[in-house]
Amino acid sequence: MFAADSAPAYLTTAEVAAMMRVSKMTVYRLVKSQALAAVRFGKSYRIPESSVQDYIRQTATPTS
Secondary structure, eight states, rough: OOOTTTSOOOOHHHHHHHHHSSSHHHHHHHHHHSSSEEEEETTEEEEEEHHHHHHHHHHHHOOO
16 A cells, blocks of 8 residues: 555646646647656546656756
């Protein structure tokens, strides 16, 4: 059994869109292109929070 502290946090596409300040369609495109890892539950996707953080870290451009 998983402990609540060790289980990864899964976010909905709407939550990811709000976090990244993009549309839900953009999140779906990122999932389809495999830029964001996702798990399919029924007809909806759940995206691990760590995947979102990794994507943001990889695509962020440093300011000079």
